[in-house]
Amino acid sequence: MSSTATPGAGSGPSSLWSVDEHLEDILGAVRPLDPIEMQLADAQGCVLVEDITVPVALPPFDNSSMDGYAVRVADVAGASEEFPAVLTVVGDVAAGSGEPPAVGPGQAARIMTGAPLPPGAEAVVPVEWTDGGTGSGAATAMRPAGAAPEGATGEVRVHRPAELRAHVRARGSDVQAGDLALAEGTVLGPPQIGLLAAIGRGSVRVRPRPRVVVLSTGSELVQPGEELSEGKIYDSNSYALTAAARDAGAIAYRVGAVTDDADELRATIEDQLIRADLLVTTGGVSVGAYDVVKEALSSVGDEDEPGSGIDFRALAMQPGKPQGFGSIGPDHTPLLALPGNPVSSYVSFELFVRPAIRALMGLKSVHRPRARAELRTDKALTSPAGKRQFLRGAYDAEKGTVTPVGGSGSHLIAALAQADSLIVVPEDVTSLEPGTETEVVLLG
Amino acid sequence: MSSTATPGAGSGPSSLWSVDEHLEDILGAVRPLDPIEMQLADAQGCVLVEDITVPVALPPFDNSSMDGYAVRVADVAGASEEFPAVLTVVGDVAAGSGEPPAVGPGQAARIMTGAPLPPGAEAVVPVEWTDGGTGSGAATAMRPAGAAPEGATGEVRVHRPAELRAHVRARGSDVQAGDLALAEGTVLGPPQIGLLAAIGRGSVRVRPRPRVVVLSTGSELVQPGEELSEGKIYDSNSYALTAAARDAGAIAYRVGAVTDDADELRATIEDQLIRADLLVTTGGVSVGAYDVVKEALSSVGDEDEPGSGIDFRALAMQPGKPQGFGSIGPDHTPLLALPGNPVSSYVSFELFVRPAIRALMGLKSVHRPRARAELRTDKALTSPAGKRQFLRGAYDAEKGTVTPVGGSGSHLIAALAQADSLIVVPEDVTSLEPGTETEVVLLG
The missing domain is CATH 2.40.340.10 (MoeA, C-terminal, domain IV)
Incomplete structure (x- = not known):
C-alpha cells in the first residue's frame, strides 16, 4: 500500500489529491485474490486463471443431427416419393444406448439426434423424408419406442437420396482435443460454463469473489424499522453500499452502524478482519472533533511493516472530498474509508470501491462505462x-x-x-x- | 395457460408457429409471482409492489453540512482575519449526541456535519474559517474531542461573516413527509435500498425472485468430472441454463440429467414441483422415438382443468425448432421444454425463458436489448x-x-x-x- 502522505502533481490545488491520483493509488495497491479450485456451478461470474484446453474432441464421435434413419448412400441413390428406396430396419440407435447395430447393404437403423453413426452407415435421412416405417405416406415423427417398439424393425421407405455424411456431425467438428477452449482471464458466464461442462470440467481454477465487509459509523445512526429519536437518523449507507458491493460481484457483509467511539470501531474492525478481503467504512473521515474513523485508523500502521496503515486525504472532488485508503491487519487487508453523507459515500463507492472489488476479482474491465x-x-x-x-x-x-x-x-x-x-x-x-x-x- | 394446438396467423409456413407467436403465448400465460414482505437487504433486484411514501421528512431536523461552529449571524457580521469575531464556545454538538446547548449572543457551539442546529444558532461557519479555538491562525481541522476535550470550551475566533442559514441543511430539504419516495414497479438497486433505509423501512413488499428448476434429459449424458464412456457426452445444458437463470434474476436449482425414461422423468418433475415457480427441461422434444419429455408431458394435462398441460410445437426458427410450453401440477406451474442441442437450448432460453423469468419477477423490461x-x-x-x-x-x-x-x-x-x-x-x-x-x- 502507498504510504505517500502528500498529493502528487495532480490537477487540483497542491493541498488536494486529484480523483485520478487517488484511484491510481488504490488500483496500484489492490492485487487480485489468490485463485482457488472451484466447483463449476459456483464459478459463475469468476475469472479463469488458466488456459483451458480441450481434453477430448467435441463431439466425441460422429453423430446424427436429426431424428431419422442411418443409411448407406448407394441404397438411397435416386429415391423419390414415387420410387422410394425400401430398406430393412435393423434396430434403433438412441443417444446414450449401448453398442449400435451395424448397417449393411439394403439396411437402415433408426437413429436419434446425437446418437453415434452406426458402423456401415454413411448418412442420415430425416424421418420426414421417409414413411417412418408405417408403409403409408411421409412421416412427421417417429412412433415412440415405448409405445411402438416395432418401429425399430420391419421396413422403411426412403423418399429422397442422401449425400455422403448428410446430417452427420463429425467428431471434433466443434472443437478438437488440444484446442484452446477458454483463455486465462475469461469471465465465466453461462455459455462459458456450458462449454466447460461440455468438455467434462467439473471444477476450474478461478479467483473467488471478494468478501467485502461494510460498516457505517456514527452515534446518530438508528437501524431502519426501529424508532427514530430526537437528533437521530436512519443508517442508509451500510444498506446501499452492501447492495452496491454485491452488485459489483462481491460477497458482501453488512455490519451496520458503529458508534463514534474509536476503541469500539477498532475492535469491530479487528473482529471483522477474518472474513474480509476488503473493508469499507462510511463516515468519520473529515475534519470534525468526532471523526473517529480517522482517529482510530490513523495510527493502526505498524512502523516496522512498510506499506501498512491508512492515509486520510482531501480530494479535489465534490461530493466526496475526505477519503481514507490503506491496509490493515496482519494480512494487509485493504480498507477504504468513505465520507458519511449518503450521496458522498455512494459516489465514492462507484468511483473507488467498485474498481477495487473488480480488481480483486481479477477483472480487466474495472470501471463503469x-x-x-x-x-x-x-x-x-x-x-x-x-x-x-x-x-x-x-x-x-x-x-x-x-x-x-x-x-x-x-x-x-x-x-x-x-x-x-x-x-x-x-x-x-x-x-x-x-x-x-x-x-x-x-x-x- | 394456452392450450391452442395450432399455430396462429404467423409469418412461418402454416404448420409452424412463429417465434413471436410462441413468445406471446408464454408472456400471455406467465403471471408475476405474488408479492411478499421481505427484509430490505434481501430485496435487492426485486420489484416494489407498493408506492412508498415518506413517513418523516429527510433530513428530520435542520442540521449542519460542515464541521464548524454554530453561530448567530449578527455576532459574525463584518468578521475578518484581521478583525475576527471572538465568541465563547458553549459546548459541542455532535451528530447523535443528546440535548444540544443553546447558543446565546456572543456565543458559539462547536458543531459536526449532520448534527442538529442548536437553539439560538442561525448559521454554521466551517472550522477552516476560524482558528479552531487555538488562538492562532486559520484551522484546518478540529482537535479530536477525545484527545482535546477543551476544544468544546474557551474562545473561538471567526474570520468570516456568515449568511443566515449558511451551511444548514433544512429539515425536509431532501424529501417531505407524504412525498412519494419510490413508485410501485421500481426495481430495488443500491440507491433505492439506500433511500428506503434512510426513511426507516426495514422491510418492503416486493415480488420474490422466482425459483427455477433446470433439468436436462438424455441417457447419453454424463456429469462433468466423471469418465466419458463410448457413445456418451457431458451434460452441459443443465449447467449453462442454471447459470443463465441466475443471471436473469432467478434462484436456480440444477437437477442435472434424467435418463430417457418417461416414468422417471414424470416422477422427477413431480418431485421438484414443490420448489419450482418455473420448470425448464432440455432435450426430448423433437420427432424421435426416444423423445421422452414429449412422451411424458403430452398427457399430463387434466382434462377437467382448463389451461393445464404442455403443448409441443414446431417453430419457424433455427436453431430451436421443437419447443414445449404449458403448465403442470396442482399450481399450474409453468414449464418450458427446450430442445437438447446446446446452442438450441441456450438460444431458446434467451428468447423464451429469460423473458418468462423476468415476467415472473414483475419486471417491465423482460427482453434483452x-x-x-x-x-x-x-x-x-x-x-x-x-x-x-x-x-x-x-x-x-x-x-x-x-x-x-x-x-x-x-x-x-x-x-x-x-x-x-x-x-x-x-x-x-x-x-x-x-x-x-x-x-x-x-x-x-
Missing part, C-alpha cells in the same frame, strides 16, 4: 473551481442527452434514487451551459 | 426460407458492426462461448450480404 451526452438543463450548472464534480443525472441513450436530477447537496438521497448516471464536471469548469457535451458515468 | 449493426463477413450468410435464424455474433458497439462467430450448427458450443450477441436473420431473408444492416440481440 462512460458516455458523452448533451446536457439538458434550463440554466447553467455551477461547480467549484479546482474540483471534479459528480452530479446525479438521468441519461437518455437514444437522444444522447443527460438531465440533472436534484441538486448538488450530498444529503439528497431521494434524487440519487431517481438517477441512472453521474454527470462529470471537470476541475477547470465552473459553469456548464445548457447544451454542452459532457462526460457521463453510467450506473448499472 | 437489441441493436442494429452492419454485418462484417467475407461471404453472404445463408438462412432457410421461412425461418428466423439466430446466429452467434461478436458485436462492436463502437463501430456498430457484428461479425459471425462459428457456423450455424446447433452443436457448436465452443463458438457460442466466444459470442456476445445473436444475429437475427428474418424469416423472409435467405441470404444476408456482407455490409447489410441487421438486427442483433445483445447478450449480457
